Amino acid sequence: MHAITNSGWVEVVTGSMFSGKTEELLRRVRRAEIAGQSVAAFSPALDDRFGSATIGSHAGQQIEATVVDQEEPEPAMHDALNGEDVVAIDEANFFSGALVDACEALAADGRRVIVSGTDQTFRGEPFHPLPDLMAVAEYVDKYQAICTQCGEPASRNQRLIEGEPAHYDDPTVMVGAEESYEARCRSCHVVRRD
């Protein structure tokens, strides 16, 4: 916490899928632990790609996490916390707006809150609650992956259904990784609208 005001803060780690958000979150957690700080990690019940009680990167790094309800995370977070200095939350894009209030409360309580999630839907539109978290955060870092088509930096999430670009009207939430998503740049990103 800040020495003078005793307040904590919120750090947002965002950007496209495959940009290294989870690797960066795990790096920050590791460094906090090296500094002797205790860390509580949380992930949404919706994302079971790496095992429900795990935060995992595409390259295979993992840490244990407490699974919380993405619609109403605060009660389970409150129950799980036991004076930890640092709170790490992955896949923020799956949470409701209640995550913003939860992060604000944790920071007000003197904790360092590291929250990670992709900031755009497959349509290239804001993926809430990331924009809201970015607005209230003290620190925001936005990363890019490598475009699978042209090799330039990739800020966008290409959803592919049976190898074809997804349609604009498809549902926003679809858990997945390499089998259904690619990192792409603005020029190579395609959304079907026919």
Ligand SMILES: Nc1ncnc2c1ncn2[C@@H]1O[C@H](COP(=O)(O)OP(=O)(O)O)[C@@H](O)[C@H]1O
């Ligand atoms: N198109 C890509 N661009 C960059 N890294 C990629 C790409 N595809 C796979 N990767 C791998 O994904 C890793 C990042 O994984 P991860 O931290 O889980 O990303 P994120 O949480 O942002 O989805 C990279 O270190 C790399 O090994």
Ligand SMILES: Cc1cn([C@H]2C[C@H](O)[C@@H](COP(=O)(O)O)O2)c(=O)[nH]c1=O
């Ligand atoms: C773009 C987009 C993504 N998702 C899902 C797909 C993955 O399960 C996560 C993002 O994971 P990552 O750690 O950032 O690689 O979000 C979705 O449901 N809808 C979308 O539009």
Ligand SMILES: [Zn+2]
């Ligand atoms: Zn490209």
